[in-house]
Amino acid sequence: MTIEVQHIRKEFGQFTALDDVSLKFPDGQLTALLGPSGCGKTTLLRIIAGLETPDQGRVLLDGEDASGTHVRERQVGFVFQHYALFKHMTVFENVAFGLRVKPRRERPSEQQIRDKVRQLLELVQLDWIADRYPPQLSGGQRQRIALARALAVEPRVLLLDEPFGALDAKVRKELRRWLRRLHDELHVTSIFVTHDQEEALEVADQVVLMNKGHIEQIGTPDQVYNHPASPFVYGFLGNVNLFHGRVHEGVLASGDVQLQAPQHADVRDTEAIGYVRPHDLDVERYAPGLAGIVATLRRAHAIGPLAQLELERADNGELIEAAMSSERYGRLGLKEGETLVVRPRRMHVFVDEGANI
Numbered sequence: 001m002t003i004e005v006q007h008i009r010k011e012f013g014q015f016t017a018l019d020d021v022s023l024k025f026p027d028g029q030l031t032a033l034l035g036p037s038g039c040g041k042t043t044l045l046r047i048i049a050g051l052e053t054p055d056q057g058r059v060l061l062d063g064e065d066a067s068g069t070h071v072r073e074r075q076v077g078f079v080f081q082h083y084a085l086f087k088h089m090t091v092f093e094n095v096a097f098g099l100r101v102k103p104r105r106e107r108p109s110e111q112q113i114r115d116k117v118r119q120l121l122e123l124v125q126l127d128w129i130a131d132r133y134p135p136q137l138s139g140g141q142r143q144r145i146a147l148a149r150a151l152a153v154e155p156r157v158l159l160l161d162e163p164f165g166a167l168d169a170k171v172r173k174e175l176r177r178w179l180r181r182l183h184d185e186l187h188v189t190s191i192f193v194t195h196d197q198e199e200a201l202e203v204a205d206q207v208v209l210m211n212k213g214h215i216e217q218i219g220t221p222d223q224v225y226n227h228p229a230s231p232f233v234y235g236f237l238g239n240v241n242l243f244h245g246r247v248h249e250g251v252l253a254s255g256d257v258q259l260q261a262p263q264h265a266d267v268r269d270t271e272a273i274g275y276v277r278p279h280d281l282d283v284e285r286y287a288p289g290l291a292g293i294v295a296t297l298r299r300a301h302a303i304g305p306l307a308q309l310e311l312e313r314a315d316n317g318e319l320i321e322a323a324m325s326s327e328r329y330g331r332l333g334l335k336e337g338e339t340l341v342v343r344p345r346r347m348h349v350f351v352d353e354g355a356n357i
């Protein structure tokens with residue numbers, strides 16, 4: 001099912017939770033709604049589900065206005081962060097619940113229910129705990145059962161609100177990979193709310209980055225990470241160094257250094273900021289005549305495949321974060337206190353709104 005929201009506005013008293021939000025959720029894709037706490041992700045999800053009514057705008061389900069359609073008729077499956085499974089029912093009965101409460105003429109036979117529940121428990125790889133009760137399950141198992149329960153009624157769309165938010169980092173990582181594989185098998189149009197950028201980039205086909213009730217960017221994980229549309233997107237999706245300066249004729253003058261601004265940067269003769277990710281910085285030992293930012297290595301540590309370096313600029317004292325492979329770091333044999341030269345391999349330049357006000 002395709003879902004489209006058009007010009008959605010939602011206010012809570014004086015507060016605008018969603019401000020003219022329009023976007024499409026393509027059929028069979030997994031979309032992540034990503035953004036900081038309070039940016040309106042859950043409110044948008046609840047409006048799509050029919051649990052909340054927008055003040056303006058509409059929701060189209062397969063092209064049809066869903067305004068008059070009740071939650072139950074929208075055929076959505078939900079999984080929430082704290083999904084309350086029925087504690088007094090076994091896992092099996094929890095998954096069967098949605099089928100048992102169907103109106104009599106739509107209700108499957110007892111045998112069909114048994115087959116379906118078995119099938120779903122196999123799908124979430126928990127058929128071996130069918131007779132247990134929820135308090136006897138781990139957090140990760142509970143969320144997988146919640147997902148099986150949501151899928152039992154064959155929803156046309158699956159809405160997941162921070163489904164792994166309450167789990168520890170390791171289980172979270174396992175479950176998001178598992179969710180991706182499950183989605184590849186089922187292809188149900190799914191919307192996944194998260195404030196964890198790594199989770200969104202790893203799991204989603206489409207990422208919608210939200211901020212203060214509006215959309216900053218929509219794109220594939222590659223598009224939003226490598227071609228951020230705004231400083232907010234850049235900053236939200238990972239660590240970043242900021243080089244403040246002035247752009248003139250394609251060059252960003254920052255402190256004593258001239259940095260080549262990228263061709264696409266539509267920034268001319270203005271105060272600007274160069275955004276550079278730590279791994280997009282080339283680091284070399286200082287030698288006279290080498291172009292780049294001269295800096296002192298303050299701290300460095302190599303854990304696993306990546307070495308992280310903290311440097312201090314010689315011209316203005318600002319800190320720079322750089323990253324390189326541990327292998328290269330070992331080969332260079334850098335020592336804390338050494339003078340190095342740093343050069344951005346890739347940089348995005350945005351107008352410095354603060355400086356131009």
Ligand code: ATP
Pocket residue numbers: 012015017035036037038039040041042043044195
């Ligand atoms: P989080 O990740 O913290 O859940 P979110 O992006 O999902 O955040 P929402 O839950 O959509 O954000 O809330 C958006 C804003 O609207 C918040 O500031 C919240 O306090 C406010 N809000 C949400 N529901 C209500 C309500 N029923 N009454 C008043 N304010 C509300």
